[in-house]
Amino acid sequence: MTTMPPPSSTTVSPSRTTCASLLHELQGKGPLKQQISAVNPVLDELRLKKQERMKDFYETETQIARICAEIAGSDRSFDSADPEIDERDLTMKRLGELKSHLKELQNEKSLRLQKVNSSIKKVHELSVVMSIDFFKTVNDVHPSLSDQSKVQSKSISNDTLARLTSTIHSLKQEKQQRLEKLQGLGHKLIELWDLMDMPVDERRLDHVTTLISASVDNVSRLGCLAVDVIEQTEVEVERLNALKASKMKELVFKRQNELEEIYRGVHMDVDSDAARQILISLIESGNAEISELLASMDDQITKAKEQALSRKDILDKVEKWKFASEEEQWLDEYEKDDNRYSAGRGAHKNLKRAEKARALVSKIPSMVESLTSKVKAWELERKVPFLYYKAPLLHSLEEYTMLRREREEERRRSREQKRLQEQFAAEQEALYGSRSAIKKPLGLSTSANTMAGTPTARRGVTPFGHHASSAGKQRGESRANNVTPINYVALPKDDSVSRGC
Incomplete structure (x- = not known):
């Protein structure tokens, strides 16, 4: 039921005041019938005011009751139900209190409706x-x-x-x-x-x-x-x-191919067959999670790329060293050709190449020294040997340096021996005079190459050439035989084309 402000006990109805005042004025003013006739219009007006006031109370209390029911969640309809109105207090003060209460309820309803919406x-x-x-x-x-x-x-x-x-x-x-x-x-x-x-x-x-x-x-x-x-x-x-399950092998081997390609690009040896067999065993066993396996291979690829990047500078220097050594070998063959200065086809090209080769060969010691320093620094930083085709590059550099030193010594002895022979021949000629001797016709070369063509390269002191069965056996043979480092495979080279370093 609606909660309304209680009526005031001290309130005096305006109609009562009006009636009392009217009766007081009518006393002693004619007969009673005349007095009643005078009062009736006033009473009619008061009755009309009461009806209007009752209507205001009714509408106000009806709205109050309806809103209270909505807030309470009651399903009862108040459209046809008459609210109880206390006719003892129909004052404007009481009506104002009810309307003020109605305003509060309307505000609350508006807020609730906003929340609902x-x-x-x-x-x-x-x-x-x-x-x-x-x-x-x-x-x-x-x-x-x-x-x-x-x-x-x-x-x-x-x-x-x-x-x-x-x-x-x-x-x-x-x-x-x-x-x-x-x-x-x-x-x-x-x-x-x-x-x-x-x-x-x-x-x-x-x-x-x-x-x-x-x-x-x-x-x-x-x-x-x-x-x-x-x-x-x-x-x-x-x-x-x-x-994914059907493509598992394809994905794994694609990663493996990428890994092997990285290693090949930086001349690092990898046992491809063994690695692939391990991968096949893991896949067929079903014990390997494909995502973990591929993640592991991706890690290997990342590390291989990092290692390849760290080797790049050294490998570039190795290529320059190899090329310089090949040019040195070509120059040796060229200088042994007695017809190198003849006006044959391509002679001028060989002369230019020989000039460049001599300049390049003179830099080989500094190349080897610089490369050795780089390799040592690389190995010191990573605590592992720098491998090049399965063998430590530092060992190859040391062996190459030793063999080149031996060959220089052989050349020095050969020049000394030739000088002594020429000196002896001159002394003999001075003592006994000149003797006729059968000489080789001019223009014939002691080498296999003629017509001033490009000398055919033969095996010499070049890095990573084919090695004999053992270094000891090779050193036991004639010093004239050129020795190459062990465990390396010679790369094919085109001696007829001059390359820059």
């Missing part, structure tokens, strides 16, 4: 994102909330507000759970796409991956968290997992 809007936003039946959801809270005809006013009761709050909380939790599930599925999609190098045009449900970094409050696209979207994504992940 705001809650309904929030329910609608959450519903469309998740493709949930909005009308069913609000109808479960209160039937008046889903009445589109607006015949029935929206419920503003405490119970309705509480149930709306609970519904919004439940929908937010559901939205959070669905978003987290789709984000997890989105991560799996990207992982599988990258794992299998899937083309962009074959990547289905890519709109799901856009939710990965989204916060729950920023997700508002229509139906993006619908149940069917989650189910479709789950089906796609299952399909890709099945496809």
Whole structure:
């Protein structure tokens, strides 16, 4: 029942005051009938005022009762029920108190209606994102909330507000759970796409991956968290997992090929057959998780690239050293050709090449020294030997330096021997005079090459050439035989083309 301010006990009705005053004035002014005739118009006016006042009280108390019922959540209708009006107090003061109370209730109703509308809007936003039946959801809270005809006013009761709050909380939790599930599925999609190098045009449900970094409050696209979207994504992940299993070997060996290519590019030896056999065993056993295996291989590739980068400067110097050594060998052959100065075809080119080769050969000692310093610094930093085709590069440099020193010594002895022979011949000629001797015709070369052509390179002191069965056996042979470092394979070279260092 409505709570209204109690009537004041000290209030005096204005009609009573008016009647008392009127009776006092009529006393002693004619007969009673005349007095009554004089009073009737006043009474009629008072009765009309009372009816109007009663109507104001009725309307005010009816509105108060209706709003109180709405707030209380009562289903009772007050349209035809008459509120109880205390006719003993129909003063304007009492009416003002009732109207003031009605104003407070109307303000509260307005605030409650705003809360209800705001809650309904929030329910609608959450519903469309998740493709949930909005009308069913609000109808479960209160039937008046889903009445589109607006015949029935929206419920503003405490119970309705509480149930709306609970519904919004439940929908937010559901939205959070669905978003987290789709984000997890989105991560799996990207992982599988990258794992299998899937083309962009074959990547289905890519709109799901856009939710990965989204916060729950920023997700508002229509139906993006619908149940069917989650189910479709789950089906796609299952399909890709099945496809991944069939492509497992292909993916693994693609990584292995990349790894081997990196090693080959920097002249590092790798046992490809053994590595591939291990990978096949892991895959066929089913004990290896493909993602972990590929992640491990990616780590190896990253480390191989880092190691290759650290070797690049040294390898560039090795190539220059090898080229200079090849030019030195060519120069040796060229200088042994007696016809090198004849006016044959290509002679001028060989003369130019020989000039460049002499300048380059003079730099070999400094090249080897610089390269040795680089290799030592590299090994000191990494605590491992610098391998080049399975053998330590430092050993090859040391062996090359030793063999080159031996060859220089041989050249010195050869020049000394030639000088002594010429000196002896001159002394003999001075003692006995000149003797006729059969000499070789001019223009004939002692080497196999004639016509002033480019000398054919033969094996000499070049790094990484074919080595004999053992270094000891090779050193036991004639010093004239040139020795190359062990455990390396000679690279084919084109002696007819001059290269810059």
